[in-house]
Amino acid sequence: MVRIAIDAMGGDLGPRATVRGTVEALAANAELQVRLYGPREALESEFSRLPKRLGADAERLDIVHASSVIAQDMKPSSALRARRDSSLSMMLDEVASGQAAAGVSAGNTGALMALSRRALGTVAGIPRPAISTAVPTQQGGRCYMLDMGANIDASAQRLVEFALMGEVMARRVDGLARPRIALLNVGVEATKGTASVRHADALLKEMANINYVGFVEGDGLFSGTADVVVCDGFVGNIVLKASEGLARMLIERVQATFAAHWGSRVVSLLARPALLRLRRQLDPVRYNGASLLGLSGIVVKSHGRADALGFACAIARAVQEVRIDLPRHLEHELGQRAATAPVALDRRGSGVSPCAKTDDFNS
């Protein structure tokens, strides 16, 4: 059995998505056991509204009452000072105690990152965890992007750490033998870009046992030329949200184009099933959980706009990381690298220190 702790109170839809998503995840995976955190009444009311009863799956689920909720707009620094009886905080305590193998939340990303760091600490002395999610690429592949917004500024050192963490994730979780790692930049020549990316490029070129393929430009995220693309959280967050916005607009235009023309109205009816299939592919983020990478524990963030299915995907992602024990691999491989190549991985900062720049975080 894999036991997952779930903060049921986050996201635009709240328990409506998290409860239903949990039920879907339980139905899909007989080895899953979950504990939901949130105001008991709200959660039980949502369960009572389910179209059908849980049946045998109910045995693998329980609810723990949490008397407060971390608001969507609460700053990470306030979240760190808040009482520890929130659904988010209690969910993390269960992960920290080892009772649950992983935690999942669709709530406030900044608060989730700050509280996760405090509750779990980081691996191999990584001072700043990163948020990573996968986007679809041409020919049906996927590309991990990180950081998606946990670190507004990232030094060359941080970018290198993100690259190494992404490399371990792509190799261990996706089973790629030699994942191609790239830095996001405005050109492919070594002279292009900010001082941080140029320095990170130089550091990565000198490292052994990493398939570093150099810089990629923005279109490299979707072209399938890299398996992991690294950037600071300012760029990553903006690119990811711009991609979501563009995908939404394009879906609307595809539909409008079909609807607007005489002949197309017929096509629209015929094409509806194909368009519905596409919708999920074209909304790359809602259906992928985002991993908080670098923590000494597994925490997956579900997209704020995720529906039940999106939330179920985030739970599945957490289970996948539990199965391969991602933090152990990160700890081992990054620790080894730090021991043999002290130049590239310095030991500044402690993984469990209070967040220096918690307000960077962004949902």
Add this chain to the structure above:
Amino acid sequence: MVRIAIDAMGGDLGPRATVRGTVEALAANAELQVRLYGPREALESEFSRLPKRLGADAERLDIVHASSVIAQDMKPSSALRARRDSSLSMMLDEVASGQAAAGVSAGNTGALMALSRRALGTVAGIPRPAISTAVPTQQGGRCYMLDMGANIDASAQRLVEFALMGEVMARRVDGLARPRIALLNVGVEATKGTASVRHADALLKEMANINYVGFVEGDGLFSGTADVVVCDGFVGNIVLKASEGLARMLIERVQATFAAHWGSRVVSLLARPALLRLRRQLDPVRYNGASLLGLSGIVVKSHGRADALGFACAIARAVQEVRIDLPRHLEHELGQRAATAPVALDRRGSGVSPCAKTDDFNS
């Protein structure tokens, strides 16, 4: 008559696109007169391959031989030291002399910006011009983004200048009464983002006569909530190229989805005209020229991957800016603002000085 000088030697397709695009532009606009710069033999050979003769349009076109070409990968600093007999340099000289009202090139963006600054200088003491292009938004609107890559780092001061230039362009060129100006960020709260965007936000809030709507996140580029979105060239370039890559991938997926399924094969045939119409809408950049904003003259960059039609669009954009005399409005309005609000628009740097950081530029 509007006279445009054209560097015929840039872009992935070279004269194949620029010559044909010029011919299309001449056919579409009887008041257009063009002079093409490039190796005479290459251009004449392209003209001889045209499906039909130019006819009367030929009178509004001439070719001037240029014996060298600025390579696509030449650094801006090298372009500034290069001989002045390149098609790009000679085209700009004609604009600088006032013989042509504007210049168009599909060539090396960094070289184009550096040589344009040297040849034309800047308006109202703007130290660093920006590159701006429009992306489509929901409900069929458009949003100008700047900077697209001319300035890798942008201080708050530069971001404010970009905002003011974008405001004038959207008002004068698109006729919007009060264009909505926004800063691109990772959240909408004043505490979010880098020091530069937070400072620029504070400066813009204090300015009169500008409809500043605050921060937008990445999806705000396409949502229609702003008419002008301002960012530094690092973020702008990456977001724009990521959007292009995503749009290309989505088009492929739409087609593949239709093709892969039994019923969809029929749909594919029926839907082909609609899909072709979409293709242009979904490729936001190839069909919009990018304006080099802040120069004391009009220069439009056509997309490197533009085909003939894309190049014709860039010429049309140049004509549009000539008609409203955009640099004069920029000079007047920004000059006035500098005189009345010296805090917000400082006079650091000279518009005609050799580029301090020419290697920032990126095609």
